[in-house]
Amino acid sequence: MGQRLAKALANSTVGFTELVLVDINQPTNPTEDSRVRCIQKDLFGPGEPESLISANTKLIFHLAAIVSSHAESDFELGYQINLDVTRRLLEACRSSSSSIRFIFSSSLAVYGGALPEVVDDTSVITPQSSYGTQKAMGELLVNDYSRKGYVDGLVLRLPTICVRPGKPNKAASSFVSSIIREPLQGDEAICPVPASLPLWLASPDTIIENLLHAAIFDISNLGNWRTLNLPGIGVTIQDMLDALLRHSDEQTLAKVRFEPNEAISRIVSSWPGKIDNSRTLDAGFNVDLNFDYFIEQFITNDLRKSV
Secondary structure: OHHHHHHHHHOOOOOOOOEEEEEOOOOOOOOOOOOEEEEEOOOOOOOHHHHHOOOOOOEEEEOOOOOHHHHHHOHHHHHHHHHHHHHHHHHHHHHHOOOOEEEEEEEHHHOOOOOOOOEOOOOOOOOOOHHHHHHHHHHHHHHHHHHOOOOEEEEEEEOEEOOOOOOOOOOOOHHHHHHHHHHHOOOOEEEOOOOOOEEEEEOHHHHHHHHHHHHHOOHHHHOOOOEEEOOOEEEEHHHHHHHHHHOOOHHHHOOEEEOOOHHHHHHHOOOOOOEOOHHHHHOOOOOOOOHHHHHHHHHHHOHHHHO
16 A cells, blocks of 8 residues: 555655655555655664654655554564554654654554444544554554644544455455455455454545545644544445455355454454544545445456456
8 A cells, every 4th residue: 555655646746855665675666756765664673763754754654554463463563563663753753843744544443342333533442452452542642742733643544445456464354355356366265254244445546545635634624633534335245245246257256265263353343334434524535436346446456467
């Protein structure tokens, strides 16, 4: 998603003189734009987050994270990256004495337990995982640093993004893309949760559109709580598989096998399946029309690159 965002920024009306891409693995420039600079960096290293921020820094998309299942299995690493690095980046922004737009990517994992039928931006957060707890702490930090005027912060809780191109990762929700992406590429996929499980999803293109909107959006209209649930749509696993069949055939659908995984199911089923989009839609953010569009988007943009 960082690569896709960088390409979109280079082609957008968001003005900049330099765009720096930072990752623990060497990032690549997804565009021929000479303003893009790529840096390989372990953000937990001494002085590393601080070295990225200067008086010229105007906008930060903080997308770096140890994802859900990985954060659950490696407790220390999850807190180092998801909490400590976030705090250090915010501190570096505070020390720069400039008004930096700080966009923090959070997660539906901040929710959990006994949820109302529909949640909204101010629903009580009761995370049921270390990852969700770390993201919730990050949200509070961004809001507090914004309240103090140290950053111009905005927290975006991202729906589960589907269909992600590439390979599966250690996110508990990785299967959500795999059960569509792998069969379309001719490979088998495992679904570790029941077909009836409700999910809250957004497509990659819509996420990028909304991240770009967040860069120029007038945050002052939000008041004291700068946390938004980005718009998504509610579907079940069965809805997804029905759409897969509409865009392929029975042989492709048969490549999805159900193998229950209690650990993954426990994490994913604690997330909300329905969210009130009204606040973000009123603020000019976009939402997908239906899940068929997700598959069409993957086939058009990513399928040939993946096979």
